[in-house]
Amino acid sequence: MSGTGPNEDDMIRAGEYALGLLPDDEAEAFLRDMRADAELHAAYLAWVEEFAGLAEEVRPERPPERVKKKIQAELFGAPERRxxxxxxxxxxxxxxxxxxxxxxxxxxxxxxxxxxxxxxxxxxxxxxxxxxxxxxxxxxxxxxxxxxxxxxxxxxxxxxxxxxxxxxxxxxxxxxxxxxxxxxxxxxxxxxxxxxxxxxxxxxxxxxxxxxxxxxxxxxxxxxx
Amino acid sequence: MATGADIESWIAKLPLGDRKAFDALYNATSAKLFGVILRVLKDRAASEEVLQEVYVKIWRNAARYKANGLSPMSWLITIARNAALDRLRKRKSAAAEASETLEDTLADPAPGPEALAIAAAGREALVACFGELEEDRGAAVRGAYLDGLSYAELAERHDVPLNTMRTWLRRSLIKLRECLTR
Structure with a gap:
């Protein structure tokens, strides 16, 4: 965030929200504010993008084949449902x-x-x-x-x-x-x-x-x- | 190894009902997403269920991916991590529903989406900036993101009062933002 970004408190709240740390009532208030404020939304997305980088240190783990089968059955199983x-x-x-x-x-x-x-x-x-x-x-x-x-x-x-x-x-x-x-x-x-x-x-x-x-x-x- | 451009092009094809693209996307990304979910839930059966939910969500929401401006892998990881967090919080307390809405906020930008150029720093900057935090402070932020810990759990893990933990975390966010903006 450079220059005219949101104020410090908003920037912190956006980070806490992205981490899932805000208590329920504060999270709801943040969500309401964000829906009305594109800058706040951008601040949130910047944290989301950055924190997702932390997942690089997570070891990939191949899921069992049955998971893919279940997903395919749920999405593509019966023709009407698909x-x-x-x-x-x-x-x-x-x-x-x-x-x-x-x-x-x-x-x-x-x-x-x-x-x-x-x-x-x-x-x-x-x-x-x-x-x-x-x-x-x-x-x-x-x-x-x-x-x-x-x-x-x-x-x-x-x-x-x-x-x-x-x-x-x-x-x-x-x-x-x-x-x-x-x-x-x-x-x-x-x-x-x-x-x-x-x-x-x-x-x-x-x-x-x-x-x-x-x-x-x-x-x-x-x-x- | 699939590139970000590969992943992006597969996601772009999902709204057309392209199952081959979905298959390729799953093959390239499911191990990472499963790892992220397992790290939060630490329970294989629950993680398998959540992984299934996640790919169903990806298929259904792919048409809205472009609107949020995230990199494709970040979008996928965030959906997985939030879904795992939802499952974790529901398991712990039925009241914690707030994160349900996280998906919406990814898919449903506030007015003026064109103005939303995300000013996110890259991965190397992230590592460098975490390196500038005191070790236990950085560990707390990681614990919140990767393990899905709440303030109360972080306070317990680091053996500090809850308010102290919140102060730590908020100061760490300020430092990170300062560093990432440099």
């Missing part, structure tokens, strides 16, 4: 958002010239800083409308098709325009329903490796329109 767990952090809001999207598409987007979307998805960041609505027609056309956010400066947005455990397949780099249309490769079309679409941050022109290399910025599940 999806619920794997994407648990966004699924709640997504269901509501998808219903809304379906309503919007139902009302506004069906014109005589546009094939009726069979499937839709809202590909959204958790903080909704990036939102892309996707609608898919049986002929393979995937229409995208970006309603919030954009690629970072000097970077590109790349769209990925993810089905179950398979490696993500690129559907292409999104143009800078708000609206775009991509064609879903024929072999993926039968599997669009239930797939997940994700947008990652990539260098201009897209991922050089064929797999996502940057942050995953937004995710959305494909469902019936």
């Amino acid at each position: 999806r619920l767990f794997g994407f648990g952090w966004w699924s709640g809001g997504l269901v509501a958002a998808l219903m809304l999207v379906a309503l919007l598409f139902g009302r506004d987007f069906i014109g005589p010239d546009v094939p009726e979307p069979a499937l839709v998805a809202e590909i959204a960041a958790e903080d909704r800083g990036l939102v892309i609505n996707a609608s898919y027609a049986e002929n393979g056309a995937l229409r995208l409308e970006r309603s919030a956010g954009a690629a970072r400066e000097g970077r590109a947005l790349e769209l990925w098709f993810i089905e179950g455990d398979n490696a993500p397949v690129s559907l292409g780099v999104l143009p800078e325009t708000r609206e775009a249309e991509l064609t879903v490769p024929e072999e993926l079309r039968p599997r669009m329903g239930g797939a997940v679409l994700a947008v990652s941050d990539e260098p201009p022109g897209g991922s050089p490796t064929g797999a996502p290399t940057g942050d995953v910025l937004a995710v959305g599940e494909v469902s019936d329109a």
Whole structure:
């Protein structure tokens, strides 16, 4: 912490909190203060980062194989559970958002010239800083409308098709325009329903490796329109 | 030996449901995290359960990792150490729930996350700065972090009154921060 960091008392409290030493009432008060104070949060994270260095003196110990099996069973065991767990952090809001999207598409987007979307998805960041609505027609056309956010400066947005455990397949780099249309490769079309679409941050022109290399910025599940 | 960049790229792939990345991450980091948890809990069966909880948390929270600005290994170690501490405190006193919220504070930054450039010093500075503390003071900070000891337990271990221990600890934090900021 340099210059204008938090005062000494806050700095100490952040350290005590990071060590887990504050009594319950003081810990709660600290947590409240930290939620409202980015500097205090940074002071806490600095301690967290530094104290984690102490773990270097801890001898690694290989856990028994059964632990990994249990983790895999918990995360990937039954198919329904896997999806619920794997994407648990966004699924709640997504269901509501998808219903809304379906309503919007139902009302506004069906014109005589546009094939009726069979499937839709809202590909959204958790903080909704990036939102892309996707609608898919049986002929393979995937229409995208970006309603919030954009690629970072000097970077590109790349769209990925993810089905179950398979490696993500690129559907292409999104143009800078708000609206775009991509064609879903024929072999993926039968599997669009239930797939997940994700947008990652990539260098201009897209991922050089064929797999996502940057942050995953937004995710959305494909469902019936 | 996996590099920080490897670990970071595996974490980045978890939100895409990439099980291969998860497998690689587990293989590269589980021994360290298990060691950290065992050091706190000193009980293999409980440590195995906590390790399982930790990797489930990592899988579920991976999309939020970037927001906190920690190095990938620090993030993983902190989740493991906090989960072990939660287990320890629950075992000791049902009332000590405050550390439950530690995970949230890692994943859920206060307003203005872009401003949160963490001014943390590196590992070498940490070792050097611990070296500047009197030996028993440094041991107390280590005991709190690595063994999950409370003020009362630290006071007992070092055979000093509780208030003295708290004063020691707080002075040590001031010295460490001064040194780490140099």
